[in-house]
Amino acid sequence: QNGEYHYHHDSPCFNTSEEKAHSPLIGYAIDGFGIYGPRNMDGKIVTNADLDDCHGHSEQVIQDEGSAAETYHYHVNQEFPYTLGCFTGEVDPTILEQRSPPPGGAPPLIQ
Numbered sequence: 001q002n003g004e005y006h007y008h009h010d011s012p013c014f015n016t017s018e019e020k021a022h023s024p025l026i027g028y029a030i031d032g033f034g035i036y037g038p039r040n041m042d043g044k045i046v047t048n049a050d051l052d053d054c055h056g057h058s059e060q061v062i063q064d065e066g067s068a069a070e071t072y073h074y075h076v077n078q079e080f081p082y083t084l085g086c087f088t089g090e091v092d093p094t095i096l097e098q099r100s101p102p103p104g105g106a107p108p109l110i111q
Helices: 093-099
Strands: 025-028 034-036 056-062 068-075
Touching: none
Parallel strands: 034 068
Antiparallel strands: 025 034, 056 068
């Protein structure tokens, strides 16, 4: 409704075919933690039972430079809330201000 691009189903960015590896990084939440697809480090699909209330947990993931490190991160999966249920980290309020629609409503859709 506010003109932002989004999916109503699994994004093609989610690597669900690789069964022996952690899903890739999809993006970052506004609290700074990474958001990954539905597979954990063992390649298993995570369920809500594997995640905390915010839909995250700590385990080893491959960092940008290629090394593995234990870090907190979020997962998307097929169970409600599907992505994030809350934020674990501190959200910078200036980021929220930057994302607010301008006075008079949302910007027009890009065709």
